[in-house]
Amino acid sequence: MQDSLQSSYRQLEQKSKYTNIFLRWFLYLVLILFASYFIFPLYVMIVTSLKTMEEIRQGTLLTWPSALNFDSWAVAWGGRGYGAGDTFLKPYFWNSIKMVVPAVFFSTFIGAMAGYVLTKWRFKGDKWVFLFLLFGCFIPYQAILLPMARTLGVLGISNSVIGLVLVHTVYGIPFTTLFFRNFYVSIPTELVKAARIDGAGFFKIFFKILLPISAPIIVVTVIWQFTQIWNDFLFGSTFSFGEAAPIQVALNNMVLSSTSVKEYNVDMASAIIAGIPTLIVYVLAGKYFIRGLTSGAVKG
C-alpha cells in the first residue's frame, strides 16, 4: 500500500516535470517569435541605411552590408552640398528641438500646477473644470486645425516655431493635468494643511513640498509629451512650412521629393535620425517611466 502510493506520487512528479519543461520551451518560442516580429523593421532600416544603392539593388532586404558605410547618414544629416533642392535634416532637427523643449517644459509645468490646484485647493465647480480638461484628451486633432490656424494668424505667430510651441503646449495640458491630478490625489492633503499651519503659501507649498516628490510623474509626463510633440506630423505640416518646419515634416518632404531615384539608404538613415531623440529619452528615463506609471501612493 505504502509503496504503491509512493510510486504513484513519483509518476505524478515526473509528469508535472515534463509538462513544465514543455510549457517553458513553448513560452520562449512564442516570445522569440514576437520579439523578432518587432525587431525586424528596425533591422531592415539599420541594414539598409548602411548599404550603398548598388548593394540595395542587388541583395535582398535581409542581406548584411558588405562594409559599414555611413555615407547615407551624412547625406541625410548634412545634405550633398549643392544649392537648390537639397533637403537635409540638420536645420529641421534644431527646429524640432527648439519646439519640443519649451513645449514640454510649459505643458508639464502648467499641468503640474493645474493638478495641484484641482486636488489640493479644491473650489466650487472644480470637477467640471477637470471634466472639460479631460474632454481635451478625446477631441480629435483634425477638429481643431481650422480654429487653431485662425488663432495663430490673429496672434501673428503662424508658420513659426513659437506658434508650434503654443499649439503643443495647449494640446498637452489636458494630458499633463490628468497625469498630475491623479498623482497628487494619492498624496495626503494633510501635507498641505501642515504646510499652511507652518506658514507656507500657495506657491511655496507647490515648489517646496509637492514638486520635490513629483519626480516619478514628471518623468512620465516628460516622456509622454516629448514623444507626442517630437513625433507629431499633423500640427507641424499644417501650421508650418519651409524653414520653420519640424523634423517629421522635413523627413516627409525629403522622402517624397527625391526626383530621380529613390535613395532608400538615405531615407532609412533619415528616419532613424528622426527617431533617435525619443529613443534616447526612453533609454535614459525608461525605468522611471514604468515606476511612475505603476506607483500610486508615495510612502512617507
Place this chain on the structure above:
Amino acid sequence: MKTLKIEDLSKNFGSTEVLKKINLEIDEGNFLVLLGPSGCGKSTLLNIIAGLETINEGNVFIDDYNVSKVEPKDRNIAMVFQSYALYPSMNVRENMIFGLKQAKTSKDKIENQLEKVSKFLQVDQLLERKPSQLSGGQRQRVAIGRALVREPRIFLFDEPLSNLDAKLRVEMRREIKKLHQQLKTTVVYVTHDQTEAMSLGTKIAIMNYGVIQQNDTPENIYNKPNNTFVADFIGSPSMNLIKGILKESSNNLSFIVEGSNLEIPVDNYTFKVNDNLNNKEVFLGIRPEHIFFKKLNENDFEIILRADLSEYIGHEQIITFNYVNQELLAKFPSTIKIELNKETKLYFDLTQVSLFDTNSKERL
C-alpha cells in the same frame, strides 16, 4: 480669559450640516479631547480651530481674540496629523524648522529651539534622516517636535495615534500625557478611541451628529453620562440599558420591568428633575463592571438572574444574563466560575446607576 472659546459655531458642506451651534470653552492648560464616532464632525471642528476650514456661522476666539478670519499660521497654534504629514523631501531637521523659517525667526533662535526640542523628544540623533527612513514611532515624535518648536498657545492633535500598532500606541499615549504634564500647554485632541480619551483628557467633549453630547471630566462622563448616547459610547462592553418604568409606592421609588415583580429601589438616586416620576418610562443604566458576584458594599442590591452566555477574554470574562428577557452584561474576573443556564446570585452597586428618559434619552 479662556484660551479657546467657540461660540455658536455651525458648518455645513453643501446641504449636510456637519456642526450645529457648537459652544465650547477651554481654560489654560487643559487637555480637551473631542471624542465621537466617525463622521460626527470632530475633525471638522479641529480643522476650524486651526483655520483650515471656513466657518458658516459663529466665531472662534483664542485668548479672547476673534480669530475666525485669521490665517492658520497666525493663530498661534500647531497641529499634529494622523498621517504625520512630514514633508517627504526634507530631512528631520528641515521638517522641524520649516515653520520657524517661514516666520523669519532668527538663526540662533531656530538652532536653540531645534536643539531643545529634539533633545527633549529624543530625536536629536535622527536630524539628518528623511521621514521614509524613520519608524512609525519616530515619525510621530518628529511630527510632535515640529509642533513643539513653534511654542504655540494651543496644540491640536488629529488622531495622532491611529496609524501606530497597539503596543506603540500605548507607549506614545503615555508620552503625550507626560508631555502635557511637563509643558502644561492647552491641547485639543481628536480621537475615536475612548481609552485614549479617558486616559489623556482633563476634559472630554463627546460629539455625535455635529452636536456636543456632553463636555465634562472623564469621571463624570463615565459615571454620570448625560444621555443614552454617551452611556452607550463609553465603556467596553457599554452600559446596560434596561427598559422599564418607575413606580412609586408608599414613598419608595423603584424601577420595575413590566410583567415581572423584580423591583430595584432607586430612592437614593439624585434626580435632576423631580416632577412626576411615577409611571415614567425609563432606561436603567448599569455598567457591566458595577455588577458583582460577591457582596462588596452594605447597600449592594441582591438579584438572581440566569446566565446565558460566557465570553472569556483572558484577565476577565463577560457573562450575559437574562433580565426579564432583556440582555444584561456583567464583567467578572476570569477566576470566578459561573455555570451557564443556571440562576446566579448577583449584586448591583446601586450608587453607580443612571436613569434616562426613554423619549428624550436624557439623564433624569
